[in-house]
Amino acid sequence: MSNILKYQKEHELELIALLEKEPDWSSFVSAQAVDTFKEALLESETFLCENEGNICGYLRALVDGFGIYISELYVAPQYRGNGYGSELLEKVKQEHPNQDVYVLSDEDVYYEKLGYQRVGSVFKL
Template identity: 45%
Template sequence: MTRKDLAIERYQLAHEQALFSLLSKEGWTCYCSDEDRFTRYKEALGQSISYVLIQDESLCGYIRCHNDYGNGVYVYDLLVDQKYRGQGYGNLLMSKVKAEFPKTEIYVLSGVDKYYEKLKLKKAGSIFEIN
């Protein structure tokens, strides 16, 4: 990173409060709407590859991925605080994952296709929910 006030760090338990505050603030209440979901998401974070973006000592974004044993890295969550959007921070987080897994295909599971289309990512399939 070239900016002194910007850092990408591996997610740690010390980031938990700030991360869940960001999730709640940005309306991602599906992960923190009740104690059971909150607990399950904390467990998922512990089993995932996750990075947080820190600017001026504030957590302003994060990415959560899973490595499928070299068959691909799947990005489950990418979120940047609304007041920091438009500065390339989401792309920085994705670049961090790509740098960590340079020989592995990276796939994004998206609910916001327009964002990834804007980044000129190639659509590689669809996701279907089993009810």
Template identity: 30%
Template sequence: MKIIKAEIEDLKEILELQYLAYQSEAALFGTDDIPPLKETLEEVIEEYNNGIVLKMVFDESEKDTELSNENGKIIGSVRAYEKDGTAYIGKLMVHPDFRGQGYGTKLLNEIQKYYSNKRYELFTSTRSVDNIRLYEKNGFKKFKQEAVTDELIFVYMEK
């Protein structure tokens, strides 16, 4: 695996991965009406232009494994941008077939290398127990909750 900056040509594939990866989040609410599943390519391009988008891909090191035919396929991504001394991390995603193997942690660690900030911030739904566990394992602490609707409550975490 390698994690590198995405190119603008990668954004369509990353958006397709996003639609797949966020199905599990949608299932927590019983609806596909969540922002990551409604985001457009134009919105992803805007995020790309205003920050950093990383991609995790199979590389030559996998050529002798059962993954050899996956060379170049994007299986993970994360985005971030900086504002007022804080790096805001978002859209951390790993293909469902590759979860639970430490790739989310690798993406999270890699995006932080691009910012020399003393503070990092991200958010997730209070229902996303696996996400919260991942972030806490990587040093993030909860600092506030915000109700978007009666059903949707975001927990904000910082490091």
């Protein structure tokens, strides 16, 4: 059974260690970026998914009063397919029932599978 909890500084080492195992996440946990990432985790609205006492995923959202923007959603490969990503997304919606939630994603198929509506696109400057 999973538990969704608010990210705290005490979770930092375990979450970073989890992401260091993933080559696609090196831009967050590289020596040049990790301190900035650690600050972002604390300054954003960040939730963890825990399974049997181990962190198995996280979600980081940007909140500005006009909407909630999911910046990152990650579930470790061995935990995928168990609904943990959906649970993290649901937690954000529960925390902000009167605001729209948007996902900044490069995994469109996942969100389409969940039934989320595509609204526009994202461009890099």
